[in-house]
Amino acid sequence: MAFEFIQAALAERRKDNLFRQVTTLDSALGALIEVDGQYYLNFSSNDYLGMRQSTAVMQGWIDGIGQFGGGSGASPLVTGHTLAHQALQEHLAHSLNRDAVLLFNSGFAANQGLCQALFQSPISQKNTHEGHIVADKLMHASLLDGAMSSDTTLRRFSHNDSAHLQRLLAKIHAGAEGKTQDILLATEGVFSMDGDEAPLQELAAISAQHNAWLMVDDAHGFGVLGETGMGALEQHGLNQQHVPVLMATFGKAIGTAGAFIAGSQELIDYLTNFAKHYIYSTAMPPAQAVATLASLQAIQQSDQRALLQDNISYFRQLANAEGIVLTPSMTAIQPIIIGSPERTVCISQGLRKMGLWVSAIRTPTVPKGTDRLRITLSAAHHKKDIQALVDGLTLVMGDDAYGA
Numbered sequence: 289m290a291f292e293f294i295q296a297a298l299a300e301r302r303k304d305n306l307f308r309q310v311t312t313l314d315s316a317l318g319a320l321i322e323v324d325g326q327y328y329l330n331f332s333s334n335d336y337l338g339m340r341q342s343t344a345v346m347q348g349w350i351d352g353i354g355q356f357g358g359g360s361g362a363s364p365l366v367t368g369h370t371l372a373h374q375a376l377q378e379h380l381a382h383s384l385n386r387d388a389v390l391l392f393n394s395g396f397a398a399n400q401g402l403c404q405a406l407f408q409s410p411i412s413q414k415n416t417h418e419g420h421i422v423a424d425k426l427m428h429a430s431l432l433d434g435a436m437s438s439d440t441t442l443r444r445f446s447h448n449d450s451a452h453l454q455r456l457l458a459k460i461h462a463g464a465e466g467k468t469q470d471i472l473l474a475t476e477g478v479f480s481m482d483g484d485e486a487p488l489q490e491l492a493a494i495s496a497q498h499n500a501w502l503m504v505d506d507a508h509g510f511g512v513l514g515e516t517g518m519g520a521l522e523q524h525g526l527n528q529q530h531v532p533v534l535m536a537t538f539g540k541a542i543g544t545a546g547a548f549i550a551g552s553q554e555l556i557d558y559l560t561n562f563a564k565h566y567i568y569s570t571a572m573p574p575a576q577a578v579a580t581l582a583s584l585q586a587i588q589q590s591d592q593r594a595l596l597q598d599n600i601s602y603f604r605q606l607a608n609a610e611g612i613v614l615t616p617s618m619t620a621i622q623p624i625i626i627g628s629p630e631r632t633v634c635i636s637q638g639l640r641k642m643g644l645w646v647s648a649i650r651t652p653t654v655p656k657g658t659d660r661l662r663i664t665l666s667a668a669h670h671k672k673d674i675q676a677l678v679d680g681l682t683l684v685m686g687d688d689a690y691g692a
C-alpha cells in the first residue's frame with residue numbers, strides 16, 4: 289500500500305504524547321482569548337507589543353483596502369508590487385540603515401528563499417567554489433530546512449558557543465583544497481524557544497576574521513529591541529558591513545504578517561532575480577504593507593516597549609519570589625523548563641483550568657529533556673494578569689496531581 293508510513297508516523301506521535309492539533313479561537317481581544325466559550329489570559333502570543341489591535345494597524349489595513357482592495361493580484365515582478373510595498377521597503381531600509389530591503393510573504397519563505405538563492409552556485413563554479421552554512425544549534429526550522437534543501441553543507445555549532453564555532457570554521461577552511469569558500473554564519477537576535485540573545489558583536493568579529501557573512505534572523509528582536517525598536521542590530525550597533533544579511537518578520541511584535549531581508553543593493557538585486565520564494569509567490573496584500581508601515585511608525589514613537597520591559601521585570605520578580613526556576617532570558621520569551629513531555633502537558637492543562645493559556649513546547653521543537661512551558665509576555669498584559677499567572681504556576685507546579 290502506498291504512503292503506509294503516514295499511519296505509522298501518526299501512531300508514534302500519539303504514543304509518545306507528541307501528537308499536535310490546532311486550537312480554534314472563537315475570539316481574541318487584547319490579552320484575552322476565547323476557546324470553546326471559555327476565556328483565557330493568553331501567555332502564548334508573539335504579539336509582544338499588543339500592536340495587532342492597535343489603532344495604527346487596524347486603520348492601516350482599512351486605509352490600504354480602500355486604496356488597493358483586498359489583494360495584490362500578482363507576484364511582485366509581474367504587477368503585484370505597489371507604492372505601498374515600495375514605501376514599506378524604503379522606510380525599513382532607511383530605519384535600519386541598510387541599502388535596500390526585499391519583502392517576503394513569511395519569515396519561513398524568506399529563510400528558504402535566501403538559502404536556496406545563495407547556494408545554487410552555477411555548474412561552471414562547482415569545481416572552484418563551495419558553499420557552507422554554519423548555524424547555531426537552536427536556529428529556527430525555516431533556516432535549517434532551507435539549508436538542507438539547498439546545494440550546500442550545513443553545520444551547527446553549540447548554542448551561542450563561539451569556541452565551538454571557531455573550531456568548525458577552522459575545519460571548514462582546512463578542507464578548502466584550493467576552492468573559494470562562501471560561508472554563511474547564521475544566528476538569531478533572540479532565540480525563539482529560549483528568549484536568550486546571541487553574542488552578536490563577537491559573532492560579527494568571528495565572521496570578519498573568517499571571511500564569512502553573518503546572517504541574523506531577528507524575528508523576535510525586531511520591533512522590541514534597540515533604541516527605536518529596530519531590533520538586535522540596532523541594540524548592538526551593528527551595520528551592514530558587520531551583518532550583511534538581516535532577516536526579520538512582521539508577524540510578531542509588528543502585529544501583521546510577512547517578512548523582509550535587508551542588505552546591500554547587490555544582495556537585494558540578486559534575491560529579486562534568484563529567490564524563488566519571492567519571484568513565484570503572490571505579493572503580500574498592499575493593505576498589509578500599509579498596516580505594517582503604520583505599525584512600524586507607531587512603534588518607533590510609542591512607549592509600548594517600555595511597558596513590555598516593565599512586565600518582563602515584574603514577572604521575573606514575582607516568579608523569583610515564589611521560587612520558580614527561570615532561565616537567564618531578559619526578553620518577552622520566558623521559558624520554564626519542565627523536562628518531560630507528559631508533565632509539561634499536564635502543567636499546561638492545569639493552568640488552562642485556571643484560565644491561563646500557556647503552551648507546552650515539546651520535543652522535537654526543543655531538544656529532548658528540555659520540554660517546557662513557553663511563556664510570552666506582552667505590553668497588552670496588565671500587572672494583575674501577571675500576578676494571576678505566577679499564582680497559577682505556583683499552585684499547579686507545587687501540586688502532586690500534576691507530577692510535582
Ligand SMILES: *Cc1c(COP(=O)(O)O)cnc(C)c1O
Pocket residue numbers: 393394395396397399428430476480505507508537538539545546547
Ligand atoms: C516565526 C519565526 C520565523 C518564521 O516567520 P513567519 O513569518 O512566521 O513564517 C522565522 N524565524 C524565526 C526565528 C521565527 O521565530
